[in-house]
Amino acid sequence: MTKMLKLSALAAALMVSASAYAVKPGYLTDQATDNVVRNNYGECWRTGTFDKAQHGLVECGDRAPVAPVAEAPKPVLVAVKEKVTLSAKVLFDFDKATLRADAKNELDPLVARLKGDANLRGVEVAGHTDFFGTEKYNQALSERRANAVRNYFVANGVPAEKVTAVGKGESETQLTQQCQAQKLKRTALKACVEGDRRVEVTIDTSKESVVQQPAK
Incomplete structure (x- = not known):
């Protein structure tokens, strides 16, 4: 037992x-x-x-500790503004505010982009002129041109409440002094300041950006 x-x-x-x-x-x-x-x-x-x-x-003590896995960067929406400059010579005849027939070739790609942007916050269309003519006349012309582009955007599907138009007149010319300094004749001077006759489209949107998390 x-x-x-x-x-x-x-x-x-x-x-x-x-x-x-x-x-x-x-x-x-x-x-x-x-x-x-x-x-x-x-x-x-x-x-x-x-x-x-x-x-x-x-x-x-028989194995090294496992290093903590770093957190993957997280995408966040960041506000972004982009300016697109269009030549008034392409969009309008000289001294006019009615869009030319071939202006659609410049505007349609912008329309498609704006309509397809789910994060679009707003669009500002700003008209600019050269220094020829009175300040009052240029202000009115720039406003009419800005509204012509805005109306085209809205008519083609861009939400009206997101598009604004503003006229800058000759207040933001960029080439006047440079061209006047060359003492050009009127016709050559008009050609020299062509870049001042423009429409600027400022797109206010949000884009995903990867933000690295701070180390703990």
């Missing part, structure tokens, strides 16, 4: 030991806490099956 009891106790001990090894393979563990058993020096108790490549634990 005594022999049978000893065998039973041995078998139970082996089962306990086997289950302890299975919790964290390669280490002896405390069944009650699942913690690795340590010796008097605080070192983890490794079993005979220990393999550092397969069983190494960070807590036992």
Whole structure:
């Protein structure tokens, strides 16, 4: 009977030991806490099956800690303004505010872009003239030209509430001084300041931009 009891106790001990090894393979563990058993020096108790490549634990110094995975940059909407400059010579006849037939070749790509922009916030159409003529006349001409372009956008599907028109007249000429300094005759001077006769379309929209999260 005594022999049978000893065998039973041995078998139970082996089962306990086997289950302890299975919790964290390669280490002896405390069944009650699942913690690795340590010796008097605080070192983890490794079993005979220990393999550092397969069983190494960070807590036992057998494996380097895994570096935290950096958060992927998150896309956010950022406000963007872009200015597109159109030559008044292409859009209008000289001193006129009615769109030429071939103006659509310049305006239709813009219309398609504006209609397809789900993040469109607004569009400003600004008319500009050269310095020829009175300031009052040029102001009125620039306003009529800006409204002509705005009306084209709206008539072709761009939301009316998002499109504004403004006339700048001759207040923002860019070539006047440079061209006048050349002492050109009237016809040549008009050609020189052609760039001042323009329509500027400012597109206010939002675009996705990736923002890197600050390191923690």
